[in-house]
Amino acid sequence: MANSRRLSKLLAYLRPHWRDATFGIIALLIVNGLGVYIPLLIRSAVDRLSVEFSFNQIKYLVIQIVLFASAMWFIRIASRIWLFGVGRQVEFDLKQRIFEHLLKMEPSYFAINSAGDLISRATSDVDNIRRLLGFAVLSLVNTLFAYVFTLPVMLGLSVDLTLASLAVYPFMFFLVYLFSDRLRTQQSAVQERISDISALIQEDISGMALIKIYSQEENERRAFANRNRDLLEANLKLAKSRNTLFPLIGGLATVSSFIIIWLGSTRIANGSLPPGDFIALLLYVERLVFPTALLGFTITAYQRGEVSIDRIETILTVTPKIKDTQDTIELPLYQVKGKLTATNLSYTYPGSTTSALCDVNFTIAPSETVAIVGAIGSGKSTLANAVPRLLDIEPGQLFLDGVDITKIALADLRSAIAYVPQDSFLFSTTIKNNIRYGDPVSEQEQVENTAKMAQIHPEIINFPQQYETIVGERGITLSGGQRQRTALARAMLVNAPVLILDDALSSVDNQTATAILKNLSGGTQRKTVIFITHQLSAAASADRIFVMDKGKIVQKGTHAELLEQPGMYKTLWSQHQIEELLH
Numbered sequence: 001m002a003n004s005r006r007l008s009k010l011l012a013y014l015r016p017h018w019r020d021a022t023f024g025i026i027a028l029l030i031v032n033g034l035g036v037y038i039p040l041l042i043r044s045a046v047d048r049l050s051v052e053f054s055f056n057q058i059k060y061l062v063i064q065i066v067l068f069a070s071a072m073w074f075i076r077i078a079s080r081i082w083l084f085g086v087g088r089q090v091e092f093d094l095k096q097r098i099f100e101h102l103l104k105m106e107p108s109y110f111a112i113n114s115a116g117d118l119i120s121r122a123t124s125d126v127d128n129i130r131r132l133l134g135f136a137v138l139s140l141v142n143t144l145f146a147y148v149f150t151l152p153v154m155l156g157l158s159v160d161l162t163l164a165s166l167a168v169y170p171f172m173f174f175l176v177y178l179f180s181d182r183l184r185t186q187q188s189a190v191q192e193r194i195s196d197i198s199a200l201i202q203e204d205i206s207g208m209a210l211i212k213i214y215s216q217e218e219n220e221r222r223a224f225a226n227r228n229r230d231l232l233e234a235n236l237k238l239a240k241s242r243n244t245l246f247p248l249i250g251g252l253a254t255v256s257s258f259i260i261i262w263l264g265s266t267r268i269a270n271g272s273l274p275p276g277d278f279i280a281l282l283l284y285v286e287r288l289v290f291p292t293a294l295l296g297f298t299i300t301a302y303q304r305g306e307v308s309i310d311r312i313e314t315i316l317t318v319t320p321k322i323k324d325t326q327d328t329i330e331l332p333l334y335q336v337k338g339k340l341t342a343t344n345l346s347y348t349y350p351g352s353t354t355s356a357l358c359d360v361n362f363t364i365a366p367s368e369t370v371a372i373v374g375a376i377g378s379g380k381s382t383l384a385n386a387v388p389r390l391l392d393i394e395p396g397q398l399f400l401d402g403v404d405i406t407k408i409a410l411a412d413l414r415s416a417i418a419y420v421p422q423d424s425f426l427f428s429t430t431i432k433n434n435i436r437y438g439d440p441v442s443e444q445e446q447v448e449n450t451a452k453m454a455q456i457h458p459e460i461i462n463f464p465q466q467y468e469t470i471v472g473e474r475g476i477t478l479s480g481g482q483r484q485r486t487a488l489a490r491a492m493l494v495n496a497p498v499l500i501l502d503d504a505l506s507s508v509d510n511q512t513a514t515a516i517l518k519n520l521s522g523g524t525q526r527k528t529v530i531f532i533t534h535q536l537s538a539a540a541s542a543d544r545i546f547v548m549d550k551g552k553i554v555q556k557g558t559h560a561e562l563l564e565q566p567g568m569y570k571t572l573w574s575q576h577q578i579e580e581l582l583h
């Protein structure tokens with residue numbers, strides 16, 4: 001990103017907090033004004049003492065100095081509170097923006113961008129921007145004011161001494177120029193390595209059981225050590241550059257003081273410089289030493305921030321592919337009947353050469369239960385993901401109640417469709433909160449009724465805390481079948497007219513699965529159900545069955561109809577019956 005664009009991004013981050021930033025900068029202005037004025041008072045005091053060495057001569061000056069110095073101290077504190085506060089505010093805003101943006105992104109985005117990398121950008125990079133807008137801005141503005149206020153007064157006291165003390169500055173700026181590109185590249189490398197480590201930790205914690213089952217602790221330890229070492233090397237390289245640059249800048253700044261002492265004392269000795277002017281000049285040079293020595297830190301904070309702006313903007317500038325457009329149609333829930341139609345529905349995953357769905361055609365009537373069966377990888381989940389637009393499908397291929405789903409407001413479409421994915425993810429909260437996730441204000445009675453329909457209620461009431469039982473991360477403390485039925489209850493509670501179950505009962509025995517299906521297709525509030533399964537005996541109870549192969553629907557019909565025709569279903573059913581006999 002070009003520097004001007006980065007600067008405009010920074011200003012945009014600051015804009016909402018311009019008031020505090022302005023107060024902070026005005027406070028710095030006053031601090032620097034006082035910082036220049038106080039040495040002038042000290043100069044007067046020294047001059048008076050040179051005439052007659054008595055405290056009475058300078059008592060009012062001393063009172064003034066104490067008062068102004070105290071005021072300066074308070075105002076300096078205020079400037080830090082305002083400017084560091086702005087950094088914190090921007091940190092809050094950015095974290096919020098990143099999270100809200102990620103919520104809008106489609107699932108495929110998270111397949112390419114690892115959680116660890118995104119977390120590191122939302123935390124460590126945002127932190128760098130906070131430091132840039134707090135510390136670096138304060139320090140830069142302070143240094144600028146220090147020079148702008150101090151130099152004219154110094155020149156007024158002695159042009160040649162001032163110029164002599166500034167002789168080292170060109171070297172200082174040259175050094176900064178020399179190091180700046182290297183520092184930026186090294187900083188960027190550090191941020192990338194932090195992301196790599198976060199990604200590995202995140203993935204390994206999620207897959208800890210697998211690591212243990214395959215006894216891969218040693219390999220994972222080595223993989224982590226490699227990434228950790230890469231981070232260490234990147235950090236050491238950066239530290240080497242910083243530790244060379246900073247002391248050099250600090251050392252050069254101190255040389256200015258030596259020059260003033262050396263030349264000034266010679267002048268005092270030959271009477272061409274009053275002692276008061278000498279003291280004032282020395283104080284001014286000292287005033288400049290600290291901000292100048294800090295320049296190195298300021299530059300690092302700035303460059304770190306620059307790298308982080310790029311990394312954060314990379315997230316924020318990606319626009320979601322699946323979103324509402326101007327011609328979006330609203331489809332209120334009470335109007336939805338639940339008819340689903342596909343016309344030549346095709347889908348190819350980005351980067352893939354073969355179609356996962358190829359010219360799929362069907363109509364599913366409202367309240368109909370359709371089971372989808374077929375070989376592994378035949379496109380069943382892809383079809384399930386296409387209906388609630390979790391995939392970016394082309395317009396004119398899928399319709400809900402005759403309305404193109406790409407035209408329906410996303411929120412309306414998704415409230416009309418309840419979807420239980422294969423992995424039955426649960427949040428680390430109570431079973432009750434998991435079941436009422438789609439409608440957090442549901443009453444206990446409603447939660448229990450849905451749990452009964454999902455055939456999980458008797459097990460829940462056997463837990464010591466019953467519905468208040470906290471499930472571990474991703475529901476780890478429940479069995480696979482319990483997790484699946486809790487996820488199913490969650491989908492049933494929202495009472496959407498369309499329900500899609502993607503192999504969502506695979507860990508449930510055939511009898512329970514069939515009972516659940518009966519609950520879904522019976523009752524007064526019948527839903528359109530798409531039931532993807534490998535359990536043929538459960539599929540047999542559906543109104544119709546679609547058989548998928550290589551992205552196409554190759555057979556459609558009732559269980560009885562399909563058994564009468566030669567084809568994949570008949571073969572699968574014969575295999576299923578042999579398996580049942582063998583059990």
Ligand SMILES: Nc1ncnc2c1ncn2[C@@H]1O[C@H](COP(=O)(O)OP(=O)(O)OP(=O)(O)O)[C@@H](O)[C@H]1O
Nearest residue numbers: 111349350352356375376377378379380381382383
């Ligand atoms: N995110 C993805 N990126 C690329 N290809 C994918 C992706 N997800 C699935 N595929 C491919 O698309 C095809 C259909 O996959 P899909 O998951 O829809 O099959 P499925 O019938 O649900 O299989 P299963 O019965 O194993 O769940 C497969 O060839 C699969 O490899």
